[in-house]
Amino acid sequence: xxxxxxxxxxxHAGARRALDGAIAEADSLGTPVVIVxxxxxxxxxxxxxxxxxxxxxxxxxxxxxxTAAASGARTCDLRxxxxxxxxxxxxxxxxxxxxxxxxxxxxxxxxxxxxxxxAVSGATEEQDQQIADAGAQCLx
Amino acid sequence: xxxxxxxxxxxHAGARRALDGAIAEADSLGTPVVIVxxxxxxxxxxxxxxxxxxxxxxxxxxxxxxTAAASGARTCDLRxxxxxxxxxxxxxxxxxxxxxxxxxxxxxxxxxxxxxxxAVSGATEEQDQQIADAGAQCLx
Amino acid sequence: xxxxxxxxxxxHAGARRALDGAIAEADSLGTPVVIVxxxxxxxxxxxxxxxxxxxxxxxxxxxxxxTAAASGARTCDLRxxxxxxxxxxxxxxxxxxxxxxxxxxxxxxxxxxxxxxxAVSGATEEQDQQIADAGAQCLx
Amino acid sequence: xxxxxxxxxxxHAGARRALDGAIAEADSLGTPVVIVxxxxxxxxxxxxxxxxxxxxxxxxxxxxxxTAAASGARTCDLRxxxxxxxxxxxxxxxxxxxxxxxxxxxxxxxxxxxxxxxAVSGATEEQDQQIADAGAQCLx
Numbered sequence: 001x002x003x004x005x006x007x008x009x010x011x012h013a014g015a016r017r018a019l020d021g022a023i024a025e026a027d028s029l030g031t032p033v034v035i036v037x038x039x040x041x042x043x044x045x046x047x048x049x050x051x052x053x054x055x056x057x058x059x060x061x062x063x064x065x066x067t068a069a070a071s072g073a074r075t076c077d078l079r080x081x082x083x084x085x086x087x088x089x090x091x092x093x094x095x096x097x098x099x100x101x102x103x104x105x106x107x108x109x110x111x112x113x114x115x116x117x118x119a120v121s122g123a124t125e126e127q128d129q130q131i132a133d134a135g136a137q138c139l140x
Numbered sequence: 141x142x143x144x145x146x147x148x149x150x151x152h153a154g155a156r157r158a159l160d161g162a163i164a165e166a167d168s169l170g171t172p173v174v175i176v177x178x179x180x181x182x183x184x185x186x187x188x189x190x191x192x193x194x195x196x197x198x199x200x201x202x203x204x205x206x207t208a209a210a211s212g213a214r215t216c217d218l219r220x221x222x223x224x225x226x227x228x229x230x231x232x233x234x235x236x237x238x239x240x241x242x243x244x245x246x247x248x249x250x251x252x253x254x255x256x257x258x259a260v261s262g263a264t265e266e267q268d269q270q271i272a273d274a275g276a277q278c279l280x
Numbered sequence: 281x282x283x284x285x286x287x288x289x290x291x292h293a294g295a296r297r298a299l300d301g302a303i304a305e306a307d308s309l310g311t312p313v314v315i316v317x318x319x320x321x322x323x324x325x326x327x328x329x330x331x332x333x334x335x336x337x338x339x340x341x342x343x344x345x346x347t348a349a350a351s352g353a354r355t356c357d358l359r360x361x362x363x364x365x366x367x368x369x370x371x372x373x374x375x376x377x378x379x380x381x382x383x384x385x386x387x388x389x390x391x392x393x394x395x396x397x398x399a400v401s402g403a404t405e406e407q408d409q410q411i412a413d414a415g416a417q418c419l420x
Numbered sequence: 421x422x423x424x425x426x427x428x429x430x431x432h433a434g435a436r437r438a439l440d441g442a443i444a445e446a447d448s449l450g451t452p453v454v455i456v457x458x459x460x461x462x463x464x465x466x467x468x469x470x471x472x473x474x475x476x477x478x479x480x481x482x483x484x485x486x487t488a489a490a491s492g493a494r495t496c497d498l499r500x501x502x503x504x505x506x507x508x509x510x511x512x513x514x515x516x517x518x519x520x521x522x523x524x525x526x527x528x529x530x531x532x533x534x535x536x537x538x539a540v541s542g543a544t545e546e547q548d549q550q551i552a553d554a555g556a557q558c559l560x
Contacts, residue, residue, distance in 0.1 A: 002291055002293050002294065003290065003291060003293065003294030003297060003419050004288035004289060004290055004291060004294055004390055004395060004419075005288070005289055005291055005471075006286040006287065006288055006289070007286065007287060007288075007289040008284035008285070008286055008287075009284060009285055009286070009287040010283065010284055011191050011282055011283060011284060011285055012188055012189060012190050012191050013191075013282050013283065014282065014283030014284055016188075017283060039321070040321075041319070041320075041321030041323060041475065042475065043189075043195060043198060043321060044187065044189065044198060045188075045189050046186070046187060046188050046189065047184065047186060047187050048152055048156075048185075048186050049152065049183075049184065049185050049186065050152050051151050051152050055183060058183060058184060067476070069475070070474060070475035070476035071474050071475075071476055072474055086506070087499065087502050087503050087506070087509060088522060088545075090502075090506075090509055090510060090513065090514075091499065091502060091509065091513055091520060091521045091522050092480065092520060092522050094513075094514055095479075095480075095483050095518070095519075095520045096476055096479050096480060096483075097479070099476060110284055113472075115284060139283050139284075191285075192393075194350060194351050194352055195320075195321060195322065195349070195350035195351075196347070196350035196351055196376055196379060199375075199376050199377070200372065200375075200376060203375050203376075219367065219371065222367050222370075222371060223367050226366070226367070226370075229367060229370055229371065230370060233370065233371055233374075234370075234374055238375070239375075240371060240372060240375045241371045242368060242371050242372050265368075291471050292468055292469065292470050292471050296468075323469075323475060323478060324467065324469065324478060325468075325469050326466070326467060326468050326469065327464065327466060327467050328432055328436075328465075328466050329432065329463075329464065329465050329466065330432050331431050331432050335463060338463060338464060
């Protein structure tokens with residue numbers, strides 16, 4: 001029977017734990033951000049807009065989250081690929097609706113498969129990525 | 141000084157309290173749902189997709205939340221208006237992008253002004269409304 | 281550890297089996313159709329446009345498939361809900377981008393959870409639903 | 421009689437053969453990908469998302485497929501044109517909605533006319549192109 005395989009699916013409790021881990025990291029940096037936790041398909045499980053985080057970060061964090069979940073890669077690494085290959089950036093990125101290859105999102109990997117993503121927007125790109133990494137590591 | 145007035149703005153901590161109150165109500169009903177807490181402009185502050193809640197409820201809860209915040213009315217009451225006047229429904233509802241006049245969202249009213257909304261999707265319309273009311277009452 | 285729960289995820293082999301079961305049912309009815317097999321998030325795993333199936337059925341089948349996966353319900357049953365409640369139809373359905381509550385799609389249920397959907401377009405609504413049911417039953 | 425001419429139109433059976441040839445090539449490379457087989461108009465006839473292929477590849481493969489069918493060129497060759505002329509890339513590519521000039525798609529040519537395309541996403545650009553070429557050659 002190979003019609004189905006069992007895969008780990010992130011629970012709301014797990015997503016809340018990653019969210020709170022990311023909030024703690026943002027607090028320690030003193031940078032209010034929007035944090036989105038997605039499932040493997042890039043759909044939001046939970047999110048937080050911290051007091052003072054910019055409004056545009058809702059949409060940015062959602063799209064970074066989809067990008068990390070749908071690619072299985074940290075978005076800072078996707079950005080490096082596009083930095084090195086501008087033709088690829090301009091030929092591909094605008095054509096995929098929710099693709100946002102900007103640092104700040106980290107896939108949640110369980111047993112070698114992507115089970116979700118932590119995505120952050122509102123601070124510097126490096127800080128966003130650091131906060132996302134911290135959130136994802138809560139579930140490692 | 142009349143250029144500005146102070147208004148109560150919902151914090152992330154307040155939104156989390158309303159969210160957890162709504163989750164507790166949904167748990168007591170045994171119905172997994174999506175819950176969205178918005179600010180006065182209908183933008184999400186925090187949200188939760190409980191384990192087993194249907195996926196389409198993300199979009200539905202977001203739009204019910206905007207509707208309650210942007211109107212200051214419970215969406216079950218807006219639905220009653222449209223039930224009684226189908227011409228109004230067809231003439232108006234499609235023209236306001238995020239207007240979803242279906243039961244399940246409650247404005248958060250502070251000192252007579254709308255400060256946000258609690259919006260719910262995934263159970264029956266009556267249960268969604270009951271859960272949203274419970275969440276909003278946590279902040280009363 | 282409740283951060284993750286194991287859930288059955290449909291494989292390409294399983295999706296191909298459901299696809300071929302649906303094609304056989306369509307052949308027995310003599311009605312060429314488009315058949316889409318989705319995962320639990322409504323994303324396509326495999327699809328077939330049979331010779332002579334109408335072109336518009338690609339988009340229709342994709343959206344019926346998302347609808348069945350995102351709701352966990354047969355789309356003919358969702359249609360019945362809307363048949364009985366026109367206010368709900370007009371207030372809700374146009375506001376959810378990919379929601380198409382028209383007969384022809386069946387969720388794939390495993391251990392009580394939605395693991396995907398079989399969606400069909402191109403014949404009558406009743407035939408589409410019959411073909412979708414036949415495809416889903418291949419995996420039961 | 422010049423109102424109509426006979427043209428070879430790809431059947432579902434032909435598309436399935438190209439699909440399975442491409443899957444076999446991807447298996448031999450050990451790289452799960454999304455494969456889309458289109459007709460001469462760039463509309464999908466059949467597709468497969470192999471187990472482990474990234475989710476974003478659905479949209480990418482569909483657009484590469486349209487590009488190869490609508491141009492009659494391998495998308496790696498279109499990419500070379502844009503690599504050599506960035507102004508052309510920026511002036512033209514964003515204006516054609518589904519144009520994605522990134523390696524990985526091969527037109528299916530019959531008697532000198534384009535009858536469809538094989539499009540691939542999920543591996544390296546070179547591997548995607550190799551898999552697409554292999555699929556198209558099944559029909560040569």
